[in-house]
């Protein structure tokens with residue numbers, strides 16, 4: 325279980341988080357939605373102890389990240405692709421992570437197979453495409469077999485087969501009883517993948533509800549999203565006339 329409570333964060337004049345609080349429960353895929361700049365990545369970074377709130381708390385199974393004894397075995401996260409040394413092979417990158425967390429080496433081959441990178445395991449990760457890097461990041465998140473998982477835009481750069489694979493992977497991780505928090509801007513994909521949704525705008529909670537509640541009465545999830553976030557989108561493009 326992930327719990328955030330009263331998360332508040334300012335960067336200069338920008339209020340990135342404004343008293344944000346929600347729970348992410350085990351056994352379900354919880355989608356994390358919000359317009360650009362609404363605070364999704366910042367929230368995930370706070371859960372992972374990579375950023376610190378001015379006020380409020382973020383815990384994993386009741387503890388802040390820094391108090392977890394074996395973090396990689398309790399929580400896995402894909403926050404950004406390409407967080408590896410470009411000269412290392414995928415296998416060596418994961419083996420180093422495994423050694424640091426007392427995870428058996430046999431897991432390295434297992435997770436590389438899970439993410440479809442078995443055939444390029446010994447290749448330099450610096451030569452990987454964006455989609456391959458995403459897959460390697462997902463392998464790292466799964467390495468310690470953690471009960472809590474966070475994925476920030478995992479389908480970014482993935483091919484259609486990869487997008488479908490992510491959907492199935494998220495659902496199977498939740499079916500195993502894990503806590504899964506998933507951010508994505510692909511609303512149609514979210515409608516197929518998530519059970520529950522947290523929607524935020526300008527660092528505030530706009531909805532904490534099931535997908536079926538939000539789409540009741542035949543409304544599409546996209547319509548529900550726009551209705552919730554109409555006052556919160558900070559960045560809007562225009563079409564040349």
Ligand SMILES: Nc1ncnc2c1ncn2[C@@H]1O[C@H](COP(=O)(O)OP(=O)(O)OP(=O)(O)O)[C@@H](O)[C@H]1O
Pocket residue numbers: 335338339340358359360361362363364365366367
């Ligand atoms: N290190 C930082 N320095 C200054 N401002 C920051 C920093 N990190 C985040 N912000 C600001 O905090 C706000 C929330 O950003 P965040 O990246 O969490 O949004 P997001 O919902 O993940 O956006 P996107 O959908 O575009 O990925 C934005 O206004 C952003 O500019």
